[in-house]
Amino acid sequence: MSPPGSGPLQAFKAEFFKALAHPLRIRILELLIGGERSVLELQRALDAEQPIVSQQLAVLRAKRIVRARKEGTTVRYAVGDPEIRALLEAARRIFNNQLIGSRSMLRELARERRRR
Numbered sequence: 001m002s003p004p005g006s007g008p009l010q011a012f013k014a015e016f017f018k019a020l021a022h023p024l025r026i027r028i029l030e031l032l033i034g035g036e037r038s039v040l041e042l043q044r045a046l047d048a049e050q051p052i053v054s055q056q057l058a059v060l061r062a063k064r065i066v067r068a069r070k071e072g073t074t075v076r077y078a079v080g081d082p083e084i085r086a087l088l089e090a091a092r093r094i095f096n097n098q099l100i101g102s103r104s105m106l107r108e109l110a111r112e113r114r115r116r
Contacts, residue, residue: 019063024048025056026088028077032066033085036076 060066
């Protein structure tokens, strides 16, 4: 039974965001925004083992967030939709806004401590 007010579209959206909910997958996307890469290239850039990189790519492929293209014996991966760049940039702006608010609060706390 799905939660009240949710339906297939909300479930689809939730599954999409779940696929993004891993630090290594986010880093993979950030790298792929710059262009196609092989698993080996991703491994080196991430300093991660091949099975781990492949596992994370499989999750992203299953949700069609990345696509694969065979080039000889090498599989090259790319972002499946150019809007992923915009999504990550929007997220970065949101995180920056939250951090600015946190810094303001920390400054206020420091001033409060000095007044005591």
